[in-house]
Amino acid sequence: MLQSILDSATEVLWGRGTIALTLLCGFYFTVCTGFLPITRLTTVLRKTIGSVFSFHSDRENGKGVSPFAAVSTALGGTMGVGNIVGVGAALQLGGAGSIFWMWVGAFFGMMTKYMEVFLAVEFRQRDPDSRALRGGPMYYISKGISGTLGKILAVLFCIFCALASFSSGSMTQTNAIAQSLWESFSLSPTFCAVILTLLCGWVLSGGCDRAVKTSSALVPLMSLFYLLGCGVILFFYRQNIPDAFHQIITQAFSTETSALTGTGVGFFVSMRVGISRGIFTHEAGLGSASIAHACSGAKSPVEQGFWGIFEVFCDTILVCSITALVILASGVPLSPSAAQDAFLLCLGTGGGRMLSIAITLFAFASVISFCLYGQRCIEYLFPHSTTALQIYRLLFLTGCAVGCFTQLPLVFSLADLLNACLLLPNLVALVILSPRVFAKTREYFLKGERRPCSSVRLSQKSC
Numbered sequence: 001m002l003q004s005i006l007d008s009a010t011e012v013l014w015g016r017g018t019i020a021l022t023l024l025c026g027f028y029f030t031v032c033t034g035f036l037p038i039t040r041l042t043t044v045l046r047k048t049i050g051s052v053f054s055f056h057s058d059r060e061n062g063k064g065v066s067p068f069a070a071v072s073t074a075l076g077g078t079m080g081v082g083n084i085v086g087v088g089a090a091l092q093l094g095g096a097g098s099i100f101w102m103w104v105g106a107f108f109g110m111m112t113k114y115m116e117v118f119l120a121v122e123f124r125q126r127d128p129d130s131r132a133l134r135g136g137p138m139y140y141i142s143k144g145i146s147g148t149l150g151k152i153l154a155v156l157f158c159i160f161c162a163l164a165s166f167s168s169g170s171m172t173q174t175n176a177i178a179q180s181l182w183e184s185f186s187l188s189p190t191f192c193a194v195i196l197t198l199l200c201g202w203v204l205s206g207g208c209d210r211a212v213k214t215s216s217a218l219v220p221l222m223s224l225f226y227l228l229g230c231g232v233i234l235f236f237y238r239q240n241i242p243d244a245f246h247q248i249i250t251q252a253f254s255t256e257t258s259a260l261t262g263t264g265v266g267f268f269v270s271m272r273v274g275i276s277r278g279i280f281t282h283e284a285g286l287g288s289a290s291i292a293h294a295c296s297g298a299k300s301p302v303e304q305g306f307w308g309i310f311e312v313f314c315d316t317i318l319v320c321s322i323t324a325l326v327i328l329a330s331g332v333p334l335s336p337s338a339a340q341d342a343f344l345l346c347l348g349t350g351g352g353r354m355l356s357i358a359i360t361l362f363a364f365a366s367v368i369s370f371c372l373y374g375q376r377c378i379e380y381l382f383p384h385s386t387t388a389l390q391i392y393r394l395l396f397l398t399g400c401a402v403g404c405f406t407q408l409p410l411v412f413s414l415a416d417l418l419n420a421c422l423l424l425p426n427l428v429a430l431v432i433l434s435p436r437v438f439a440k441t442r443e444y445f446l447k448g449e450r451r452p453c454s455s456v457r458l459s460q461k462s463c
Helices: 003-012 016-032 041-045 067-078 087-096 097-122 135-144 148-185 189-205 207-236 238-251 267-282 301-330 338-381 384-404 411-448
Strands: none
Touching: 016 041, 016 097, 016 267, 016 411, 041 087, 041 301, 067 189, 067 207, 067 338, 087 097, 087 238, 087 267, 087 301, 097 135, 097 238, 097 267, 097 301, 135 148, 135 338, 135 411, 148 189, 148 207, 148 338, 148 384, 148 411, 189 207, 189 338, 189 384, 207 238, 238 301, 267 301, 267 411, 301 338, 301 411, 338 384
C-alpha cells in the first residue's frame, strides 16, 4: 500500500511538468548569462582546473577549505552508483538516444548548478563558535526571500534534505556496496555493515574537516580508477565507438521502434528518460551540493560557481558518457547491470572485481557527502543543539548498517520523492534571486578580466 502511494506521488512530482520546469529554468539561466559555459570557457577552465594548486587553506585565519576540496565533496555526493547503474537503466528505458538528451539536460544544468553555488557562497555565514563557513539553499532561501515564505521554504528544504540523506545517501548506497562486494568477493553483508559503520563513524567524529579531506582524496582516486577500466574496454572495442555515437544521435530523434530494446522508444520517451536520469545524476536544481561549495574559502561567488559548471561536466558529460559508450560499444544487453556485464565480458572476473571496487568507492563518497549535507540541515534546524546532532549521527549510522542487509524498493521510491521535494523550493528561490546573480556575474566579467572580449561579453540588456 505504502509503496503504491509513494510510486504514485513520485510519478506526479517527477512528471513532464517538473522535467520541463527544470529544463526551462536551466535554459533561462544559460541565456541570461550569455551562454557562459561556451563563451567564457577559457575563463572557467583557468579558474577551476587551472587553479587547483594555487589555493592554500588557512584554518587559523578562517579561510575555509580549498575550492577543489569543496567541489570534490560535492562530486562525492553526485557521482554515486547512478553514474554506472543509472546509465544502464536509462539506456534500457530510453534507448541510446536518451544519452543525447542527458547531454542537453546537463548543458543547461551547468548554469543551474552555477546559480546554486553562487548563491550558497554569496549568502554563507560563519559559525561564531567554530568559525566554520556554512551555507546552502536553506540560507539563501531564508535570506533572499523575505518574510514568512522564505523561512518556511528553508525549513522544508532542510527537513527533506535530512530525510534524503538517510535514503539517497545512506541506505541505498551501502546496499549497493554490500551487494557488489558479495557478488565479486563473497564478503558477507554483516562484514560490510561493520566496516562501513566504523568508517562512517570515523568520518562523522571528525566533523566537516574530515569529511571534506576524505572526499578530496577519494573522488580523484575513484574517478581515475573507474575511467582506467573504461578506457581499457573502449580500446578493446574501439572500432565500435563511432557506431555508438551514431546510435546516440540518430535514436535521439527517432520515432521508430528501437533495435536495442525491441520496444517503442520514440523521441519523447528518449527525451524524458535522458533528462530525468540526468537530473538524478548531476543533481542540478536539487541544491544539496551547494552545501559543500559553501564551505569553500573562495572569495568570489562567481569563481566558485565555475566549479559548479565543472562539477556537472565531470559527472554527466564525462563519466556518464563514458559509461554509455562502454555499454554500447561492447554490445551487452541493455539493463541496469550492463556496465558490469561489459567489464566481465572484456576483462573477465578481474573486471567484475574492478567495477565492484569502483562502485564501493563511488557509493562511499556519496555516503560521506550526504552525511555532511544532513548535518548542516540539522544544525540549521536546531542551532547549538549537540543532542539533535548526535541523534542524527546515530540514525545515519544505523541506516548505513541496515542498508547492507535488505532490498530497498520502498527506500528507492522515497529517495525519488524527496528529490522532487528538494527541487521545487530550490528552483523557486533560484528564479527569484536570479537578477542578483546575473548582475554580479556581468560585473565580474566587465571589471575583473584583464582582456575583455566584446564578442562574448554578457549583454547589458540581460534579464
